[in-house]
Amino acid sequence: xxxxxxxxxxxxxxxxxxxxxxxxxxxxxxxxxxxxxxxxxxxxxxxxxxxxxxxxxxxxxxxxxxxxxxxxxxxxxxxxxxxxxxxxxxxxxxxxxxxxxxxxxxxxxxxxxxxxxxxxxxxxxxxxxxxxxxxxxxxxxxxxxxxxxxxxxxxxxxxxxxxxxxxxxxxxxxxxxxxxxxxxxxxxxxxxxxxxxxxxxxxxxxxxxxxxxxxxxxxxxxxxxxxxxxxxxxxxxxxxxxxxxxxxxxxxxxxxxxxxxxxxxxxxxxxxxxxxxxxxxxxxxxxxxxxxxxxxxxxxxxxx
Amino acid sequence: xxxxxxxxxxxxxxxxxxxxxxxxxxxxxxxxxxxxxxxxxxxxxxxxxxxxxxxxxxxxxxxxxxxxxxxxxxxxxxxxxxxxxxxxxxxxxxxxxxxxxxxxxxxxxxxxxxxxxxxxxxxxxxxxxxxxxxxxxxxxxxxxxxxxxxxxxxxxxxxxxxxxxxxxxxxxxxxxxxxxxxxxxxxxxxxxxxxxxxxxxxxxxxxxxxxxxxxxxxxxxxxxxxxxxxxxxxxxxxxxxxxxxxxxxxxxxxxxxxxxxxxxxxxxxxxxxxxxxxxxxxxxxxxxxxxxxxxxxxxxxxxxxxxxxxxxxxxxxxxxxxx
Numbered sequence: 126x127x128x129x130x131x132x133x134x135x136x137x138x139x140x141x142x143x144x145x146x147x148x149x150x151x152x153x154x155x156x157x158x159x160x161x162x163x164x165x166x167x168x169x170x171x172x173x174x175x176x177x178x179x180x181x182x183x184x185x186x187x188x189x190x191x192x193x194x195x196x197x198x199x200x201x202x203x204x205x206x207x208x209x210x211x212x213x214x215x216x217x218x219x220x221x222x223x224x225x226x227x228x229x230x231x232x233x234x235x236x237x238x239x240x241x242x243x244x245x246x247x248x249x250x251x252x253x254x255x256x257x258x259x260x261x262x263x264x265x266x267x268x269x270x271x272x273x274x275x276x277x278x279x280x281x282x283x284x285x286x287x288x289x290x291x292x293x294x295x296x297x298x299x300x301x302x303x304x305x306x307x308x309x310x311x312x313x314x315x316x317x318x319x320x321x322x323x324x325x326x327x328x329x330x331x332x333x334x335x336x337x338x339x340x341x342x343x344x345x346x347x348x349x350x351x352x353x354x355x356x357x358x359x360x361x362x363x364x365x366x367x368x369x370x371x372x373x374x375x376x377x378x379x380x381x382x383x384x385x386x387x388x389x390x391x392x393x394x395x396x397x398x399x400x401x402x403x404x405x406x407x408x409x410x411x412x413x414x415x416x417x418x419x420x421x422x423x424x425x426x427x428x429x
Numbered sequence: 430x431x432x433x434x435x436x437x438x439x440x441x442x443x444x445x446x447x448x449x450x451x452x453x454x455x456x457x458x459x460x461x462x463x464x465x466x467x468x469x470x471x472x473x474x475x476x477x478x479x480x481x482x483x484x485x486x487x488x489x490x491x492x493x494x495x496x497x498x499x500x501x502x503x504x505x506x507x508x509x510x511x512x513x514x515x516x517x518x519x520x521x522x523x524x525x526x527x528x529x530x531x532x533x534x535x536x537x538x539x540x541x542x543x544x545x546x547x548x549x550x551x552x553x554x555x556x557x558x559x560x561x562x563x564x565x566x567x568x569x570x571x572x573x574x575x576x577x578x579x580x581x582x583x584x585x586x587x588x589x590x591x592x593x594x595x596x597x598x599x600x601x602x603x604x605x606x607x608x609x610x611x612x613x614x615x616x617x618x619x620x621x622x623x624x625x626x627x628x629x630x631x632x633x634x635x636x637x638x639x640x641x642x643x644x645x646x647x648x649x650x651x652x653x654x655x656x657x658x659x660x661x662x663x664x665x666x667x668x669x670x671x672x673x674x675x676x677x678x679x680x681x682x683x684x685x686x687x688x689x690x691x692x693x694x695x696x697x698x699x700x701x702x703x704x705x706x707x708x709x710x711x712x713x714x715x716x717x718x719x720x721x722x723x724x725x726x727x728x729x730x731x732x733x734x735x736x737x738x739x740x741x742x743x744x745x746x747x748x749x750x751x752x
Contacts (some may be wrong), residue, residue, distance in 0.1 A: 267447035270728050272686035274693055282720045283459050286639040359575055363694050366577050367709050382578060390585045397585060401578030409573035
């Protein structure tokens with residue numbers, strides 16, 4: 126859409142006037158944001174870099190991440206293998222690059238699913254209020270009584286391992302966490318005159334919830350979404366480390382730490398160091414980015 | 430105060446009941462018959478009679494409502510049934526490992542508090558200096574570093590430094606001995622997982638201490654204390670820190686969930702035979718009764734800890750009780 130509008134903007138003077146107007150404030154705002162949140166901007170770049178690596182993994186990885194090569198087992202970092210090789214002779218750099226794809230795919234999918242379902246449920250609960258809201262809140266309380274990883278493990282116990290089930294396992298505990306935050310925000314929106322107006326116009330519940338209330342809960346939604354990203358990556362890594370997440374031979378950071386990492390800790394420490402470093406940097410970048418998004422969208426929370 | 434406790438306790442009961450219902454339902458979502466799965470898992474021959482005996486043993490021959498009430502009745506008597514994997518009563522399997530996990534949990538909490546409170550306080554007092562930035566970096570890193578990787582790095586560090594110092598690599602012992610039998614042995618084994626878990630636990634508490642201290646240090650009574658020429662250290666310790674502890678206590682309560690999660694993974698790293706390892710094993714082995722019991726146990730402990738934190742909070746801050 127951007128390239129499209131750009132060609133239009135250069136082709137005619139009228140079009141340029143029309144299209145340039147809304148675009149200028151965006152870059153101005155972005156510039157201001159970068160100045161106010163330098164850490165946020167830096168971590169944002171980190172996030173973009175990771176997305177780039179994940180998307181172009183097949184082109185960036187120097188070796189195949191899956192084929193085992195028994196002639197180059199547990200080799201130290203060298204020119205041929207920048208980060209060394211693991212106990213099966215697989216190139217660590219390639220596995221870290223492909224691991225970014227796994228981590229980001231699972232992270233983004235479960236964070237977006239979890240917060241979106243939470244958004245819809247939270248707004249619905251606030252909209253209907255009364256006994257429905259009360260009951261819904263108690264149900265959320267029950268879900269919140271399960272620590273994140275315990276809930277995820279319980280879900281894995283039922284559905285089994287593999288990327289799809291890991292996404293379900295991470296999404297489910299996110300839903301009530303987002304729903305609770307969104308609900309408290311939606312309660313104030315519910316009292317707004319435009320909601321009364323929408324009701325007076327005879328709009329359906331679904332329409333009011335999805336078209337009128339949900340878009341106005343974007344701030345808490347985005348805050349929760351960015352918070353979940355880091356958590357989801359960490360959770361996926363933990364599950365894979367425990368052998369209950371993504372399975373071999375798929376490259377996943379947590380899984381790379383599971384097999385030989387401890388066994389070879391002394392003779393080949395790079396097997397343990399680099400995947401962990403990748404997890405840490407990824408979660409670090411997503412957390413910092415999430416923090417600055419929260420600071421920007423909700424200045425009240427800044428002190429925390 | 431008693432009224433508050435009673436009110437809070439009344440909220441605990443429906444949550445516990447709901448959690449029991451949820452755990453019960455979740456485990457009934459498993460596709461297929463648990464008994465058939467169990468028999469198929471052993472790889473041997475089985476017939477309808479064997480499955481029927483298993484159903485009677487597991488209680489799955491009863492109607493669902495009956496199963497649920499016998500589950501609840503069992504919970505009330507701390508009878509969680511029998512492990513599908515080992516055939517032992519679950520409660521005795523849990524009792525075997527409870528001590529170790531509890532000790533690591535307590536030690537991790539102590540590590541977290543010992544790290545968080547001084548660091549958070551210094552960070553707030555020296556706001557916007559290099560000390561503050563350093564502390565904030567340490568605490569942000571603590572949230573990002575997975576505790577299992579930290580554990581692996583600790584083991585690696587121990588191996589390399591002991592190799593360097595004594596010529597032979599040293600690893601923490603693996604078989605558990607209670608602290609009252611052999612304190613040194615026990616601590617040399619459990620301090621590392623406690624540090625790995627406690628560091629992550631401390632990260633959030635440090636941030637909370639810092640922000641709470643910053644808020645309190647701007648209060649009027651702190652200014653008054655300064656105006657009357659009170660010694661700065663005394664102001665921080667007696668006047669500020671005490672009041673800043675309130676939100677920190679809450680955070681320690683909330684983060685208790687992370688402590689449990691941390692235990693599940695670090696026990697795996699350090700090969701400790703605790704509840705976390707039992708939990709992971711139960712999931713790996715499809716030991717549904719054990720998983721069900723352990724999830725329920727964790728939730729019960731979690732709800733209980735949150736209840737205690739709320740009571741503590743109300744006791745420390747009378748405003749909560751009356752609102």
